[in-house]
Amino acid sequence: MTGSVEVVYRGIFQKHLGQRITRGIVLAAWKEGKVGISFGRYGDSPERNGIPAKSFAVVADNEEELQAYLSRYEPSNNDVTVAVDDTLCKGVESWAWYGLQPINKLTRAGGTVLVTSIQTPEELLKDCHRKNAEWNLAVLKGTASFSGLWVYKEDHTDVRVLGAIAKVAPHVVKIESVEAAIRGEWGDELKVGSARKAYERVEIRTVRPEEGNPEKPYEFQLPKWWEMKEALVIPGIPVRQEVRGWDGGYRPGRNPTFKKFATRTMRPVVDFEICTKCTICWLQCPDSCFDVTPTGHYDANMEACCGCGVCEAVCPVKDCITMVNERAFEDNASQFEAYQKDEAAYKAWLREKIQDKVVTSRSHGFRYRGQYQEELAQMAAEGEGPGGS
Amino acid sequence: MSVATTEAPVPATAADKEMLISGCAAIAQALRLADLDVVTAYPIRPYDTVMQAVAKLIANGELDAEYIVASSEHDQFEIVKHASAVGARVFCGSSGVGWMYAMEAIAVTPALRLPMLALVGNRALDDPGAFGCEHNDALCVRDLGWMLTWVDHAQEALDTALIAYRVAEDPRIFLPCAIGADGAFLTHSEALVKVPSKEKVDRFLPKYNRRDKQLHPDNPITVAPQVNEDWVMEIRKQNDEAMRRARGVIQEAYADFHRIFGRQGGNPFVEEYMTDDADVILFGQGTLSMPVKVGVRKLREQGHKVGFVRLKWFRPFPTPEIQDVLRRAKAVGVIDRDYSFGSPNYGAVLYNEVRSALYDLEERPRVISFICGLGGREVTLDSVTEMSEILLKTAQTGRVEQPTYWIGVRG
Numbered sequence: 001m002t003g004s005v006e007v008v009y010r011g012i013f014q015k016h017l018g019q020r021i022t023r024g025i026v027l028a029a030w031k032e033g034k035v036g037i038s039f040g041r042y043g044d045s046p047e048r049n050g051i052p053a054k055s056f057a058v059v060a061d062n063e064e065e066l067q068a069y070l071s072r073y074e075p076s077n078n079d080v081t082v083a084v085d086d087t088l089c090k091g092v093e094s095w096a097w098y099g100l101q102p103i104n105k106l107t108r109a110g111g112t113v114l115v116t117s118i119q120t121p122e123e124l125l126k127d128c129h130r131k132n133a134e135w136n137l138a139v140l141k142g143t144a145s146f147s148g149l150w151v152y153k154e155d156h157t158d159v160r161v162l163g164a165i166a167k168v169a170p171h172v173v174k175i176e177s178v179e180a181a182i183r184g185e186w187g188d189e190l191k192v193g194s195a196r197k198a199y200e201r202v203e204i205r206t207v208r209p210e211e212g213n214p215e216k217p218y219e220f221q222l223p224k225w226w227e228m229k230e231a232l233v234i235p236g237i238p239v240r241q242e243v244r245g246w247d248g249g250y251r252p253g254r255n256p257t258f259k260k261f262a263t264r265t266m267r268p269v270v271d272f273e274i275c276t277k278c279t280i281c282w283l284q285c286p287d288s289c290f291d292v293t294p295t296g297h298y299d300a301n302m303e304a305c306c307g308c309g310v311c312e313a314v315c316p317v318k319d320c321i322t323m324v325n326e327r328a329f330e331d332n333a334s335q336f337e338a339y340q341k342d343e344a345a346y347k348a349w350l351r352e353k354i355q356d357k358v359v360t361s362r363s364h365g366f367r368y369r370g371q372y373q374e375e376l377a378q379m380a381a382e383g384e385g386p387g388g389s
Numbered sequence: 390m391s392v393a394t395t396e397a398p399v400p401a402t403a404a405d406k407e408m409l410i411s412g413c414a415a416i417a418q419a420l421r422l423a424d425l426d427v428v429t430a431y432p433i434r435p436y437d438t439v440m441q442a443v444a445k446l447i448a449n450g451e452l453d454a455e456y457i458v459a460s461s462e463h464d465q466f467e468i469v470k471h472a473s474a475v476g477a478r479v480f481c482g483s484s485g486v487g488w489m490y491a492m493e494a495i496a497v498t499p500a501l502r503l504p505m506l507a508l509v510g511n512r513a514l515d516d517p518g519a520f521g522c523e524h525n526d527a528l529c530v531r532d533l534g535w536m537l538t539w540v541d542h543a544q545e546a547l548d549t550a551l552i553a554y555r556v557a558e559d560p561r562i563f564l565p566c567a568i569g570a571d572g573a574f575l576t577h578s579e580a581l582v583k584v585p586s587k588e589k590v591d592r593f594l595p596k597y598n599r600r601d602k603q604l605h606p607d608n609p610i611t612v613a614p615q616v617n618e619d620w621v622m623e624i625r626k627q628n629d630e631a632m633r634r635a636r637g638v639i640q641e642a643y644a645d646f647h648r649i650f651g652r653q654g655g656n657p658f659v660e661e662y663m664t665d666d667a668d669v670i671l672f673g674q675g676t677l678s679m680p681v682k683v684g685v686r687k688l689r690e691q692g693h694k695v696g697f698v699r700l701k702w703f704r705p706f707p708t709p710e711i712q713d714v715l716r717r718a719k720a721v722g723v724i725d726r727d728y729s730f731g732s733p734n735y736g737a738v739l740y741n742e743v744r745s746a747l748y749d750l751e752e753r754p755r756v757i758s759f760i761c762g763l764g765g766r767e768v769t770l771d772s773v774t775e776m777s778e779i780l781l782k783t784a785q786t787g788r789v790e791q792p793t794y795w796i797g798v799r800g
Contacts (some may be wrong), residue, residue: 043617043618073618095617098619222619223623225622225624225630226627228627229601230502230602231501231502231503231612232613233612234610234611236609237609
């Protein structure tokens, strides 16, 4: 019998985390006398901030069974899909495929999507797309563990996820073998304890086909070889697209098949009232994501913004642009349109987004010195940090 | 077995001028007639004769072209690659390890579908430092999507350069083409060459028009993006189809060339010499055709039914013609001025190509590999006799006693 797990993670921030989890699965299966492989999806480009990428683990009873999974690009019928950042539940678009892939797309019917999140399953189901089968949503309480390309944040997320996998898919790995593997790999009883606690505490909920985000994710049909332009030629994107009713304003031309927003882990929230229309955000945005409004404002288009934060960094007006964690949003609606429709309501919305300390936390990087220590203390208090409480 | 050319040839007019020039100077004349736009140069023997000849034409006011002396062969090929992308008719060339140094640019040119014309003055790959002729330099690109042709005299060099532009720049093809010219024997030997009038060439060779693939501010495009495994195979397939189409476009070009210039009327892909009743056939490409033809005539005088086939286009490889010509023989000896160490039977490149092309025939000749003339060593009449005798014996017994022979090696 074979079992497979995919870990969907964010480039750079979680590259090591993804690999440690899939390695851990194979090492644990080994303790049960099984064989397995751990690999990343080669077409991904995990050396880019936030870009969705995948790491896989396949385990089998013997080499013959494992062969069916060897030399493959990505397993497509997974027992468990792990999202180590809950904003990935909105769907993922990577270098490795086209269109928006729902988080549960490659989870087998009856399989489980395991998410590390501080949101409730009901909140997450607003993001997760519907699936034409029954599936399970498991939530392991915790914020997304982000680190860097050269550093690894030892907050036990790796072993906590391993413990949770043992709970939702014991036929892939059992908790005893996970514990044995952690002892063998890391020799740390505190980590063993974290895995066991996650195993005990992970919450699992069955999801029916009619539950979840009803939106149809955008798709892209790959052309036949004779439909493609020859000579590696790709038509240019027009400099500007006119927007109906936006006299004087326009939208920069954009790639219609690669939208990039699935890469975003935080988004700019703009206070149009104090904006001086200085143009700097629009000029500096590396993705030309700002639409030019008829009033001369700059509206970050949420289909095009990948959340790099350059606009916030270059904006000369205090609190005009604030990067806010992506989990505080459910859609890609235009902020400027909301502002035009009802300035007072927009103001209230803006205040809610940028004044509440929890939701204005960034997905990566810090606003002030000492913030990391505060977060660690908070995690420990809530029982999601190293060793739990 | 010549290919059908439907229209009667136009008689040569007095406008043809006869000149005593080297193979490289003949190519330079073709470039002048083709109204070349951009040429890059970096010296290495034996290719450098052509860059000198082009420089002279420009200096004399006979050719108006951008002549760029590059800082290396790599730059040389990069520059013309980009010039070709913006719609310039380009020429480039090198030899031996110079060509190899440019390999990164050379390798990407077919996928970009740029109709670059290059001259490879065939030269042994150093080390040892040597500038005599071997074909391994040009053959290194045999799998990459370059069209490859070999010529055996200066007139053919001039004619083939014009034909190569026409085929390479055909929008159905858009592939680069390299002309293999044997170092010294062709590049540095002067012969009488008929140089046609510009007017005739204009009738044969249309202007290069890249259409919607041209890099130009008025035609905003991206060229050569990064892609993943879900695109690469389709792109390779497009190149494969272009190479398949090249066969027909080459035939069209030769038929037209024959009609306008009155030359190159035979089969575009292979030249046959005394093959009609031949029991054994020698097979090869480039200037070794000269001594082999002489040897074949001598053996014929002695009553031996020996023939010779010269391959003109190596890519696309003319499989149907080769099957058609060689199926009648009992034994075929492929003379390679190259090597392919460790390949099947420790034979050489052309040998393995020919042998593979014959495999699907129900009845096929025995095939033997002759590695000969490496490093520019002469292919002598004695060598031709030696090879023919091996073939005649093979034809008689029907058995290949030894698949590969090194001919003319001391020892």
